[in-house]
Amino acid sequence: MNRFWTEVIEPLARAAQPKIMVEVGSDYGVGTEKLLGLCKSTGALLHVVDPVPKYDADEWSARWGDSLVFHRELSLDALPVIGAMDFVLLDGDHNWYTVRHELEVIYGQTVAAGHPFPLILLHDVGWPYGRRDLYYDPDTIPEEFQQPHAAIGILPDHSDLVPNRGMNGHHFNALSEGTPRNGVRTGIEDFINDHDDDFTFRVLPVFFGLGILYRTADLKDGPVQLVLDALSLSPGLEELLRRVERERVDLTVAHHERLANYEVSQARVASVERFIQNNQVALGELGNKLHQTRNELDQTRVELADTRGRLSAWESKISVRAAVKLERLVTTRAPHLASFIKKVARRVRQRVNHMRSAGVR
Ligand SMILES: C[S@@+](CC[C@H](N)C(=O)[O-])C[C@H]1O[C@@H](n2cnc3c(N)ncnc32)[C@H](O)[C@@H]1O
Numbered sequence: 001m002n003r004f005w006t007e008v009i010e011p012l013a014r015a016a017q018p019k020i021m022v023e024v025g026s027d028y029g030v031g032t033e034k035l036l037g038l039c040k041s042t043g044a045l046l047h048v049v050d051p052v053p054k055y056d057a058d059e060w061s062a063r064w065g066d067s068l069v070f071h072r073e074l075s076l077d078a079l080p081v082i083g084a085m086d087f088v089l090l091d092g093d094h095n096w097y098t099v100r101h102e103l104e105v106i107y108g109q110t111v112a113a114g115h116p117f118p119l120i121l122l123h124d125v126g127w128p129y130g131r132r133d134l135y136y137d138p139d140t141i142p143e144e145f146q147q148p149h150a151a152i153g154i155l156p157d158h159s160d161l162v163p164n165r166g167m168n169g170h171h172f173n174a175l176s177e178g179t180p181r182n183g184v185r186t187g188i189e190d191f192i193n194d195h196d197d198d199f200t201f202r203v204l205p206v207f208f209g210l211g212i213l214y215r216t217a218d219l220k221d222g223p224v225q226l227v228l229d230a231l232s233l234s235p236g237l238e239e240l241l242r243r244v245e246r247e248r249v250d251l252t253v254a255h256h257e258r259l260a261n262y263e264v265s266q267a268r269v270a271s272v273e274r275f276i277q278n279n280q281v282a283l284g285e286l287g288n289k290l291h292q293t294r295n296e297l298d299q300t301r302v303e304l305a306d307t308r309g310r311l312s313a314w315e316s317k318i319s320v321r322a323a324v325k326l327e328r329l330v331t332t333r334a335p336h337l338a339s340f341i342k343k344v345a346r347r348v349r350q351r352v353n354h355m356r357s358a359g360v361r
Contacts, residue, residue, distance in 0.1 A: 002031030018086030025092035095133035099187035126209025147174035
């Protein structure tokens with residue numbers, strides 16, 4: 001949500017001049033720090049709600065003094081004790097039950113108590129959590145409000161989760177998209193439909209979608225309206241932004257998948273490295289055996305070549321003996337073939353001499 005700071009959050013907050021601001025879902029505190037800077041300069045108070053902040057919230061509370069009240073709690077436990085509020089950022093648990101009830105609690109703390117309804121900015125009203133629940137911790141959501149869910153990834157244009165694909169496979173995601181009581185945007189719409197007040201709900205269709213919600217009568221013709229007007233889009237530009245967001249989402253998903261594959265490869269490399277480390281002695285012995293076997297193989301090759309040479313020499317000797325015998329036989333029994341046989345015998349001798357000079361024994 002902090003990506004909307006410069007163009008949306010800060011101008012709206014300055015125009016609204018809130019006394020009490022609330023941020024639900026702080027994470028690493030990137031947006032929180034910006035809000036606190038603003039509070040310091042305007043004298044506003046910021047309530048931050050996050051059960052698991054990724055920074056030292058006690059140290060931050062000490063550093064920011066009167067500007068910050070930190071609630072290390074779930075939003076539905078913290079919001080009822082905060083009281084009236086003027087400017088709220090909702091970016092905590094992205095599911096129908098939480099958002100629908102956060103809005104109800106805020107309504108109870110403000111309108112029902114005679115205050116204006118605050119200007120509320122809600123993140124993740126677009127894909128993937130506009131129409132699909134995410135549960136940081138399903139045990140914190142009453143069972144009857146939980147969608148069937150699993151820690152499996154999400155892909156655009158796929159209602160079902162897709163194993164080993166997509167993004168946010170480390171979160172508990174609803175198995176299906178677009179069903180009743182499912183998703184952040186559905187929670188906002190159901191809140192609006194369940195109240196008689198006239199609410200305005202606008203969506204900036206970028207960076208997973210930012211919703212802007214207010215009671216129309218509360219902000220009519222004021223400085224906030226001027227900022228909102230400046231953020232208006234023509235239908236053509238809105239459609240263009242939707243397409244840009246879709247391309248950004250596709251690239252983000254591809255990036256997440258590559259990152260996940262890279263992490264799997266890294267884990268495999270680490271496990272092979274561990275295996276090598278744990279089996280260094282055995283692998284060393286295996287290496288020695290391999291070396292020894294290679295030497296034995298080389299030796300066998302030499303012996304084989306030697307045997308081949310001997311065999312070939314024996315073959316030649318046998319041929320020479322046979323030729324001599326044949327020569328004798330023919331000279332005594334068939335003198336008319338003697339000169340032909342002598343020629344053959346000479347050739348055999350020449351071949352044998354040639355082989356001997358070439359080193360064949
Ligand atoms: C998406 S991050 C918030 C990002 C932050 N707003 C920013 O712009 O940098 C969501 C945060 O909500 C917190 N969270 C989860 N469930 C919550 C709940 N029920 N109430 C309040 N915070 C919650 C998580 O601990 C996480 O730090």
